[in-house]
Amino acid sequence: MNRLEKALEEAQATLVLEVERLLPESVAPEARVVQAMRYATLNGGKRLRPFLVLTTAALFNVARQSAARVAAAIEFVHCYSLVHDDLPAMDNDDLRRGIPTCHKAFDEATAILAGDALLTKAFEVLGGASTHPDPSVRADLVVALAEAAGHQGMVGGQMIDMLASTSKQPMDIPAITRLQRMKTGRLIAFSCVAGPILGKAHSNQRQALEAYAHDLGLVFQITDDLLDVEASTEEMGKKTGKDADQGKATFVSLLGVERAKAQAQALGDQAIKHLDVFGDCDAAHLLSDTVRYVLTRRN
């Protein structure tokens, strides 16, 4: 196993432990919503965002427990967004990570509530005293996550995506770039600046990680579009070929497969370049390995 695979496995284990700690099984009358929250978060995702939090936190020697809590908070937000996006009124997906989506395993009302409660829990965790001894760091994390996840960020991006799927007007590359930056890029960027926020890093270090995250987010999206064309439903654990079926404009439909691959490669090179400021250290190596991993992923 290479160092990145090892670090990803460690991040997965850390995340699961932290979710178990923050969201234990309940026997209260409302236990069903807790079960659905656990179902949506303990389902073996790649945990890319928690990994990015833990790795950027390691750059600044942040206490592991602080980083683990922030990692869990981001994963709560990521998972809530998947639960709501999968709903019949949104993308209407039955399958996620190879298992039934939350509203299929439970029901729509429970899925809506579980998503709401996961989003709420993320802020409870970030604001909590055990996340960082300095309350200004906790307040900064809360605001940064809210801005990344809200109408200016992830939710706004999903709104544009929904509108694009019903509108006759095709999107161009700048419009898709903006959409993806909001829909997935902002949360990936928050995962990468969580480290410098927790570690009270210099602004040039934070900016370098923001730039890295911006490029990485686009690489991730372009490879996602490529996989939707090239991979099977079995490999991905979710339905593929959807973009073309829906006539959706993507990086691949606009650029073609070859130019999209070249674009992903160029953005990946650029992402790695931003890491120069951190010199030759383990965490920085892991972050550049991540770019190569995303470029070559098969699911």
Added chain:
Amino acid sequence: MNRLEKALEEAQATLVLEVERLLPESVAPEARVVQAMRYATLNGGKRLRPFLVLTTAALFNVARQSAARVAAAIEFVHCYSLVHDDLPAMDNDDLRRGIPTCHKAFDEATAILAGDALLTKAFEVLGGASTHPDPSVRADLVVALAEAAGHQGMVGGQMIDMLASTSKQPMDIPAITRLQRMKTGRLIAFSCVAGPILGKAHSNQRQALEAYAHDLGLVFQITDDLLDVEASTEEMGKKTGKDADQGKATFVSLLGVERAKAQAQALGDQAIKHLDVFGDCDAAHLLSDTVRYVLTRRN
């Protein structure tokens, strides 16, 4: 106009100004979600929660701007919960405050996203530097609101309510009290402790307001159950007679109208008693007037 009506009108005006400031109209591609967020919050509700924030903040001479931001944050959470509860998969309501519910005026996907974005915005506002100069106060507000709104509070209460409507097991008074305390009581309680948190009040003052809020919340719920039996859809601006139609156990179905009224009155007297610690001041008078207002409300 009496002093309570004047204070309620002032709270409404303050809330509208603050929402306009925090959520201006947008011309961005995602404008639709912002429109839906504004539709859900600028629709002339009673603004009881913002009023409670402003009034309990006045007890401790908190800066009006701080209190106004927290008032808006709570109203964002209250309104998000109404938008999601009204969805077809939940209570399936077409009418709210006399106008079409958010998913009727827009569509389900937009309503889900607008609710998500309102919840997120609430935490962005609480964490923001202009809410209070002391970051530990901001972090405390974030945690307190999240605990009140999440699976331990409002969302958990809604889950129990949904389960009760499909289950054959009738609820008893302790179970309904717990449900209502979670579903509506916790957010009302947060509205009342926002003042002492912002004003760094003594713990006995905070506890007195928590006890007041607990009783007030139950009075509010019992009168809500009574209005569902006694008021018309026109008076309420939402469908009435629903509880009986659905065979739902409420304080009124279990106690009968007369005993429910007596219970509300007794809880109201107790709520007012908790205010003794604040002596003879305008804000305390407004809080006791509020109890009488809720006891005699017609909508």
